[in-house]
Amino acid sequence: MPESKGEGRCLCDAVQVVVEAMSNKVGACHCSTCRKWCGGPYMAIDCGTEVSFQGEDQIRVFDSSEWAERGFCQNCGTHLFYRLKENQRYYMPADLFDEGPELVFDSQVFIEDKPRYYCFANTTKEMTGAESFAEYGGGEE
Ligand SMILES: [Zn+2]
Ligand SMILES: [Zn+2]
Numbered sequence: 001m002p003e004s005k006g007e008g009r010c011l012c013d014a015v016q017v018v019v020e021a022m023s024n025k026v027g028a029c030h031c032s033t034c035r036k037w038c039g040g041p042y043m044a045i046d047c048g049t050e051v052s053f054q055g056e057d058q059i060r061v062f063d064s065s066e067w068a069e070r071g072f073c074q075n076c077g078t079h080l081f082y083r084l085k086e087n088q089r090y091y092m093p094a095d096l097f098d099e100g101p102e103l104v105f106d107s108q109v110f111i112e113d114k115p116r117y118y119c120f121a122n123t124t125k126e127m128t129g130a131e132s133f134a135e136y137g138g139g140e141e
Contacts, residue, residue, distance in 0.1 A: 006047070006100030008092070010078035014058040017080065017096065020050035024101035026094045030114035031129060033064055037079065041114070044082060044091040045103070046136075051081075051090045067138040084137050109136075 003021040010016075023046040034042035053059065060074040064082075071080040082091040094103055107125040108114075109132035133139030 003048075004101045006045075006097045008096035008098055008100075010058075010073040010076050010080065010096075012073065012076035012078075014075045015053060015055040015073045015078070015080060017054075017092070018052050019047040019090075019092070019097075019100075022047045022092075022097075022100055024103055025107065026103050026105045027091075027107040027109060028105070028120065028124075029109050029132075031110035032113055034082075034110075035113075035115075037064070037070060038093075040118075041108075042082070043094040043105075045094050045097075047081075047090040047092045049088050049090065051092075053080075065138070066140065086137060089137070 003023060006019040006022040008017045026043055026045055029042040029044060058073050058075055059071050059080060061069050061071045064070045067086065068082055068084050070082050072078060073080060079093050080096065105122050105124060107127065109127045110129040111126040112128050127135065
């Protein structure tokens with residue numbers, strides 16, 4: 001898997017992020033929590049665990065489930081991350097990044113929760129929620 005450094009920032013510039021080794025693969029999550037949070041599917045990138053922030057005091061973290069939490073800028077509301085509690089692994093929004101690898105949209109998870117009003121034309125791997133928990137972690141104990 002190609003991995004490279006990524007740099008991003010929120011809309012108001014209060015929070016800046018540096019990822020040491022991010023994937024170039026974008027996955028869409030159609031679960032109801034992501035759709036409520038984003039106002040649409042969450043276009044996320046696996047950013048591993050080596051993530052550092054500037055302006056950390058502007059980050060608010062919402063405890064969204066037993067297994068994960070979600071961070072956002074308290075000033076401008078930009079979504080910053082979905083983080084697994086178990087291993088502190090970050091999944092960050094694709095378009096948070098100004099510098100990083102060229103991205104490929106290659107998977108969709110919680111496909112059974114996707115509403116009918118939209119459908120991506122991209123050819124991607126598709127997984128159910130149960131399959132994605134098995135592959136990436138999270139889910140009920
Ligand atoms: Zn901000
Ligand atoms: Zn989701």
